[in-house]
Amino acid sequence: MARNYASVAFTKEVKALQERYGSRKVYAHVEQKTSGTGLTDSEKHFIQDRDSFYIASTGENGFPYVQHRGGKKGFLRTIDSVTLGFADLHGNKQYISVGNTTTNPKVSLILMDYAHQARLKIYAEVETVDIDSHPDLANLVIPEGYESIAERIILLHIIAFDWNCPKYITPRYTIEEINEMLMPLQEHIKELESEVARLKEDQ
Incomplete structure (x- = not known):
């Protein structure tokens, strides 16, 4: 079951700043709202229509790393209401995101629709899956024609998600x-x- 996004994002330090600048009362109410059990059709359709997303991971040295992931529309697949998946394709062999998630599987995603000024943010935990051991899953997430360069399957087990304010999103x-x-x-x-x-x- 996906959790309330605010309950994950609002750490003790964040709450202290909200209290200091006068927004804590409003956000305390947001934090108490009941979360859904998972992605609705609205989120699923939005994800299916994306051709890119940003994923942030944290290295064992404490530094965050933000990576842009792109592909054909729908390359980020909805496995079920609380799981996303995509094929990790052969690239420059730096393996920063993959390496980071071996020690800290917690990641944050931002999916953008610039044309409609919409933004979906997701907290998730990464699971790396071997392609050969899961042929059915491989057939689902690997785009046609990319089988030879897919190195692994990345599953994203959703912890929480939320729609972000459209303000300041420049239409592109x-x-x-x-x-x-x-x-x-x-x-x-x-x-x-x-x-x-x-x-x-x-x-």
Whole structure:
């Protein structure tokens, strides 16, 4: 069962600062809200439509590391309501995130939808899974055509999740999103060009 996000995020030090700056009363109420049992259809659809996310881990030296992960839309798969998974593909062989999670499996994710100014944040614990030992899971999370460069499966067992405030998220658009928005305009231009051509023929 996923926990209340605030109950994880609001440490003693965080609460002290909230008290100092006058927001503790509001956030104490947020902290007491009952959490759902897991991801709803809203979160699942949002995750399915993402082509990237950011994941933060902590090394044994105490330093955090933030990594950008990208792929085809839906490469981060919903295994069930409290588990996500993705294929860890062959890269530059630094293995910082993977190495960090061997000593501290706790991670934090941020998933962005810049176009709609939406942001989903997730606390999770990492489990590394061998591909050969779990063929069914491998078939689920490894994108078609990437089998030869998938090194392992990363499972993310969700501890808590929450939607973040859209304020200060600058809208940005992918080429795919821009082309989709321009499609009606392009169709209208084609219709006008056809009409112009017809009028010239009638002269």
